[in-house]
Amino acid sequence: MSLPSLAALPASFESFVSRALQSFRAAVDDLSPQATQRLAAWPVARLAAFERVTAASEFVIEQALRDPEMLLALADSGELERSLQAGELRTQLNAALAECADEDELGRRLRRLRNRQQLRIIWRDITRQADLLETCRDLSDLADACIDLAYEWLYPRHCAQFGTPIGRRSGQVQQMVVLGMGKLGAVELNLSSDIDLIFAYPEGGETEGVKRSLDNQEFFIRLGQRLIKALDAITVDGFVFRVDMRLRPYGSAGALVLSFNALEQYYQDQGRDWERYAMIKARVVGGDQVAGAQLLEMLRPFVYRRYLDFSAIEALRAMKLLIQQEVRRKGMAENIKLGSGGIREVEFIAQAFQLIHGGRDLSLQQRPLLSVLRTLEGQGYLPPAVIEELRAGYEFLRYTEHALQAIADRQTQMLPDNREDRARVAFIMGFDSWEAFHERLMYWRGRVDWHFRQVIADPDEEEGAEAAVCVGGEWLPLWEDALDEETACRQLSEAGFAEAQSAWQRLAGLRASNQVRAMQRLGRERLDAFIPRLLAQAVERENPDLVLERVLPLIEAVARRSAYLVLLTENPSALLRLLTLCAASPWIAEQITRFPLLLDELLNEGRLFKPPLAPELAAELRERLTRIPEDDLEQQMEALRHFKLAHRLRVAASEIAGTLPLMKVSDYLTWLAEAILEQVLALAWRQTVAKSGTPRRTDGSLCDPDFIIVGYGKVGGLELGHGSDLDLVFIHDGDPQAETDGAKPIDGAQFFNRLGQRIIHLLTTQTTSGQLYEVDMRLRPSGASGLLVSSLGAFQRYQENEAWTWEHQALVRARVLVGCPRVAAAFEQVRAQVLGRARDLDKLRVEVSEMRAKMRDNLGSKETAAGTAANAFEAAAPFDLKQDAGGIVDIEFMVQYAALAWSREYPALLQYTDNIRILEGLEHAGLIPGADATLLREVYKAYRAAAHRLALQKQAGIVSGEQFHLERREVMRIWRELGLS
Incomplete structure (x- = not known):
C-alpha cells in the first residue's frame, strides 16, 4: 500500500514548533529530574518526528502538554516506532481496567487509554511509520477492546443488581451481542470516527436471582445504556468513542435492544435497501461471539439474495441521489466523503457488486473495501486498470480524511477554508503547497466519479435527460397495446420483422400470460421499461424474428423475478450478448430460460469468452466450496450445479464466437x-x-x-x-x-x-x-x-x-x-x-467387425442400411454422423482395433486415450500410412464439429446424404484395408 511522501516542514510552522517543543520540555521538567533525563535521551529521529507531529496536529501537542508523562511512557515503550502485535492493545486495556472500582473509574481509565492510543496512532500516521491499513486496524482494535472489555466489566455488576437473564426457551444464561456497523464492522475506522452499533440478545425471558425480576429486553436496554455512557459521555478526560445507535431497527424511535427473532422479523418484513447496504459490514465487536455469529447467519439471507439482485443498484442510485441533494442543500461539495468523487462513491461501487452478486458469489461476502476491490479484480467483475484507479483514489481520499481529523481530533471530512489548516493538510499529505495537493485531490475525485458513473449511474444518462424517453421509446405504444393490430404489424414489418403478425402475437401472448398478469406493480414497471429496449436491440439483429422467438420464453420465465429484467435494463451490453447468443443457438436460449442465473455470466465479456484452464477451474471450484459450511449439503449441491452451468455456457459462447x-x-x-x-x-x-x-x-x-x-x-x-x-x-x-x-x-x-x-x-x-x-x-x-x-x-x-x-x-x-x-x-x-497382451489378429478383426455390424443394425439409419445401401449418398437420405458407415464410430473402432492389435509391440499406443493422439502414434510407428492417418484425424474432427454445431441448434447428429461424400468413402476404404468387414 503506497504512503504519501514526507514534505519539508513549512517555514510558517517553525516558530510554532519551536514554542511547542519548549513548552513540552518545561512540562517535562515540572514532572521530575528523571523525566527530564528521559526526554534528553530521545534520539534525533524522535525529536524530528515530534516537530513534524506537533506542526500537523493540535491534538497531539494538547495531549503532550496536558499529560507529558503519557508521551514519555509511550516513547519509553517503543510503541511510537513499532507496530502493535495482535491482541496487544486488548492486553493493555485489560491491565488498565484491573481492580477498577466503579463506573466513574471505568470511564476515566477507558478515556486515558484512548487518548494514549490516539496520540500514538496519529504520531505514526503523520510520520508515515504506519500505512492506512495499520492505522485503520489499530483504531478498530481500540474500539473493539473498549466496547468488549467495558461490556465484560459492566455485565456481572448489572446481573448483581438486576438478576441474571435466562432464555425462556433454552433455559440458558443470556449475553448481549454488540454488532459493529460501517467502518468499525469493516475494520476501517478513521481517526475521529463515530462507532455505529446495534445491540441484540438471543431470546426473551426474565432475570433470576433477585427479588424483582426484569424482562430480558428491559435488562439489556439498561445494560446498553450503561455501555453507551461508559464510551460516549464527555468528561474532563474527553470521550472514548461517540456512539451512534441510529442504524438499529426503526432508528432513534426503536427499542435500544431487540431479540434475535425480533431483528430477523424486522429485516424480513420491513428491512429497507439502505439497511441491506449497512448490514454488509456488520461484525460482532462485543459480547457473546458465538451467539453473534448465529445472528449474522440468520440475517445473511436479508443481505445477500440467492438470485442476481440488480434491484440493489436502483436502491444505491436512489441513496446516492438523496446524498447529492443533501450535499447541495448543505453546501458540502468540499466534503471528501459525501461529495462528488468522494469516499462514499468508492464504497457504493464495491457494495453494488456485493449486493448484486454476493448471494451467489460467496467470495464477495466480506467487509473490508480494499479486499472487496481485490476480489472484484480477481473474479473478473472489473478490469485491473479500473481497480487500480479505485484503490489508489480511495487510499488518497482516506489519507486525506485522516489528515483532516489528525489536526484537532475532530470528526470532519470537509476541506478546510483557513490558510493554516490547509497548510497542515498539504504538509501531512507530502505536498509543498495547498494548490499542488488540491490539484491531485481533484484528479482522484474526478477518476472516482467517472468510474462511479459507469457502475451506478443510469445507463440513459449518457445521452442526457431526454434519452430515458428515447431508448426504445418508439416501441412503448406497441407493447402497451395502444396500437391496433394493423398499425402494430406495420411498425414491426418496417423495422425488419419478416413475420410481423407472428411477432405481434408473441408479444400479445407475453402480455396476456399468467406470469405477467400476476406481476406486482414494481415488477410490471420494470417489464414495461425493458420490453421497448429489447425490441430496439432486436431489430438491430440480422434475424429479429428468431431473436424474439427465443428470448420471449426467457422473459416470461423470469417475469416474476424482475431483478433479472433490471439486470438486462441496467446492462445494455449484457442484453446485446444475450440476443446474439440466443440467435446463434436455441440450446443456449433454452439453458438460460431454464436457469436464469446464467444471465450473470453475460455481464463480463472478457470472462464469458475466455473460460479458465484446468488448474484455474479446479481452484475456483475448491474456493467456492470452502466458503460453504461442511454440513450444508443443499448449498454445496447448488454451488456445484451453478458452477457447471456457468462454465458450460462460457464454453458454448466461446465456441459460437469462434474463440475456441x-x-x-x-x-x-x-x-x-x-x-x-x-x-x-x-x-x-x-x-x-x-x-x-x-x-x-x-x-x-x-x-x-x-x-x-x-x-x-x-x-x-x-x-x-x-x-x-x-x-x-x-x-x-x-x-x-x-x-x-x-x-x-x-x-x-x-x-x-x-x-x-x-x-x-x-x-x-x-x-x-x-x-x-x-x-x-x-x-x-x-x-x-x-x-x-x-x-x-x-x-x-x-x-x-x-x-x-x-x-x-x-x-x-x-x-x-x-x-x-x-x-x-x-x-x-x-x-x-x-x-498389451498378444492377440489372434484374425479373430480380433472378426470380433470387432461383428460388434460394429450389430451397432449399425441397431443404431444406424434404417433408410440406408446404416449408410451401406446404394441410396446412402442421395440428398434425401439421412447420414448419421456417428453410427452410419464411414462415420465417427467407424473411426473409433479402427483406432481401438489398432491399439488392441499392435500395442504389445508398440506400447506407446496406450499412452493416450483420445483418438487424435492414438492416430498420431499409429502414424509415427508406421502402422498406418501418414496420408490415411491425417485424413482420419481431419475427418474425425470435421464430423465432431458438425455434431457440436447441431447440438447447439438442438438438432440430432444427422445430416443429408449428399454431405461428406469423399470423407465417408475414404473412411470406408481404410476400414476395408485394415481387413475389417
Whole structure:
C-alpha cells in the first residue's frame, strides 16, 4: 500500500514548533529530574518526528502538554516506532481496567487509554511509520477492546443488581451481542470516527436471582445504556468513542435492544435497501461471539439474495441521489466523503457488486473495501486498470480524511477554508503547497466519479435527460397495446420483422400470460421499461424474428423475478450478448430460460469468452466450496450445479464466437467434469466416513481414500460434448473384509459401495438447478449385474479372464479422472497389461467387425442400411454422423482395433486415450500410412464439429446424404484395408 511522501516542514510552522517543543520540555521538567533525563535521551529521529507531529496536529501537542508523562511512557515503550502485535492493545486495556472500582473509574481509565492510543496512532500516521491499513486496524482494535472489555466489566455488576437473564426457551444464561456497523464492522475506522452499533440478545425471558425480576429486553436496554455512557459521555478526560445507535431497527424511535427473532422479523418484513447496504459490514465487536455469529447467519439471507439482485443498484442510485441533494442543500461539495468523487462513491461501487452478486458469489461476502476491490479484480467483475484507479483514489481520499481529523481530533471530512489548516493538510499529505495537493485531490475525485458513473449511474444518462424517453421509446405504444393490430404489424414489418403478425402475437401472448398478469406493480414497471429496449436491440439483429422467438420464453420465465429484467435494463451490453447468443443457438436460449442465473455470466465479456484452464477451474471450484459450511449439503449441491452451468455456457459462447476450436471445447468440458468429480468425490468421502468411519487397507492402515473414478467413452477420450453423459467405473484398493474404524463399523466392500452410491446421488439428483450429469455405469465389470464398485484385484481378474473384446475396446479410451494417485498408477499398469497382451489378429478383426455390424443394425439409419445401401449418398437420405458407415464410430473402432492389435509391440499406443493422439502414434510407428492417418484425424474432427454445431441448434447428429461424400468413402476404404468387414 503506497504512503504519501514526507514534505519539508513549512517555514510558517517553525516558530510554532519551536514554542511547542519548549513548552513540552518545561512540562517535562515540572514532572521530575528523571523525566527530564528521559526526554534528553530521545534520539534525533524522535525529536524530528515530534516537530513534524506537533506542526500537523493540535491534538497531539494538547495531549503532550496536558499529560507529558503519557508521551514519555509511550516513547519509553517503543510503541511510537513499532507496530502493535495482535491482541496487544486488548492486553493493555485489560491491565488498565484491573481492580477498577466503579463506573466513574471505568470511564476515566477507558478515556486515558484512548487518548494514549490516539496520540500514538496519529504520531505514526503523520510520520508515515504506519500505512492506512495499520492505522485503520489499530483504531478498530481500540474500539473493539473498549466496547468488549467495558461490556465484560459492566455485565456481572448489572446481573448483581438486576438478576441474571435466562432464555425462556433454552433455559440458558443470556449475553448481549454488540454488532459493529460501517467502518468499525469493516475494520476501517478513521481517526475521529463515530462507532455505529446495534445491540441484540438471543431470546426473551426474565432475570433470576433477585427479588424483582426484569424482562430480558428491559435488562439489556439498561445494560446498553450503561455501555453507551461508559464510551460516549464527555468528561474532563474527553470521550472514548461517540456512539451512534441510529442504524438499529426503526432508528432513534426503536427499542435500544431487540431479540434475535425480533431483528430477523424486522429485516424480513420491513428491512429497507439502505439497511441491506449497512448490514454488509456488520461484525460482532462485543459480547457473546458465538451467539453473534448465529445472528449474522440468520440475517445473511436479508443481505445477500440467492438470485442476481440488480434491484440493489436502483436502491444505491436512489441513496446516492438523496446524498447529492443533501450535499447541495448543505453546501458540502468540499466534503471528501459525501461529495462528488468522494469516499462514499468508492464504497457504493464495491457494495453494488456485493449486493448484486454476493448471494451467489460467496467470495464477495466480506467487509473490508480494499479486499472487496481485490476480489472484484480477481473474479473478473472489473478490469485491473479500473481497480487500480479505485484503490489508489480511495487510499488518497482516506489519507486525506485522516489528515483532516489528525489536526484537532475532530470528526470532519470537509476541506478546510483557513490558510493554516490547509497548510497542515498539504504538509501531512507530502505536498509543498495547498494548490499542488488540491490539484491531485481533484484528479482522484474526478477518476472516482467517472468510474462511479459507469457502475451506478443510469445507463440513459449518457445521452442526457431526454434519452430515458428515447431508448426504445418508439416501441412503448406497441407493447402497451395502444396500437391496433394493423398499425402494430406495420411498425414491426418496417423495422425488419419478416413475420410481423407472428411477432405481434408473441408479444400479445407475453402480455396476456399468467406470469405477467400476476406481476406486482414494481415488477410490471420494470417489464414495461425493458420490453421497448429489447425490441430496439432486436431489430438491430440480422434475424429479429428468431431473436424474439427465443428470448420471449426467457422473459416470461423470469417475469416474476424482475431483478433479472433490471439486470438486462441496467446492462445494455449484457442484453446485446444475450440476443446474439440466443440467435446463434436455441440450446443456449433454452439453458438460460431454464436457469436464469446464467444471465450473470453475460455481464463480463472478457470472462464469458475466455473460460479458465484446468488448474484455474479446479481452484475456483475448491474456493467456492470452502466458503460453504461442511454440513450444508443443499448449498454445496447448488454451488456445484451453478458452477457447471456457468462454465458450460462460457464454453458454448466461446465456441459460437469462434474463440475456441473444437478440440479446445472438448478439453474444457472434460476439465469441467474432472473439477466437479474431484469435489464430488471429496464430499462423498467426507460424508461416508462421517457416518461409517474410514475403511482399511489389507495391511490394516487407513485408506486415504484408495479409490479412483475411471472415465470411459467421451470423458475418457477428452471428447465431451455439451450434453454428454459420463461413462464411469469406480475402483477401490481397500480390504473388502476389514471393518471401518467408526462407531458403527461396516466392512470395506459395503463402505465403498455406499461411497459409490453417494457419488452417483450427488451427480444425478435433480435440484432447482438441474442435475450435474447423467451417469452410465454399464461399463463396469459384468455390467448392470456387477458390483457398483470393484476392487482393483477383481477388476484385473475380470479384464484378464471374462471381459469381451468390446470391453477391451472400451478400455482403450479409459483413464483415471480423479482419486488416489497410487491406485491410479496401479490401474494404468493393469490397463497396459490387459490391452498389451498378444492377440489372434484374425479373430480380433472378426470380433470387432461383428460388434460394429450389430451397432449399425441397431443404431444406424434404417433408410440406408446404416449408410451401406446404394441410396446412402442421395440428398434425401439421412447420414448419421456417428453410427452410419464411414462415420465417427467407424473411426473409433479402427483406432481401438489398432491399439488392441499392435500395442504389445508398440506400447506407446496406450499412452493416450483420445483418438487424435492414438492416430498420431499409429502414424509415427508406421502402422498406418501418414496420408490415411491425417485424413482420419481431419475427418474425425470435421464430423465432431458438425455434431457440436447441431447440438447447439438442438438438432440430432444427422445430416443429408449428399454431405461428406469423399470423407465417408475414404473412411470406408481404410476400414476395408485394415481387413475389417
